[in-house]
Amino acid sequence: VDHAIGSLERPMTDAMLARKFHDQADPVLGASQVEALIQACWGLGQASSVRALVDLARARQ
Structure with missing residues (x-):
């Protein structure tokens, strides 16, 4: 493989x-x-805060 998917040559x-x-994250x-x-x-x-993003990244108990 010359250039893997995700490399600069094959983004x-x-x-x-x-x-x-x-x-990776669904489970x-x-x-x-x-x-x-x-x-x-x-x-x-465009977000005025990263709070919503941080809240969404937190696993629910």
Whole structure:
């Protein structure tokens, strides 16, 4: 393999990155919470605070 997926030469698409994050985080946070967290990350540049993002990243008891 000359260039792995995710390298500078073969960057992951947003969809690929989201799928990878879902694969890793869904078992801990649940799919709906992970999707909300992804959307919060995409909107981070417009957020006035990171509080919502931090809350979404916290596993529920």
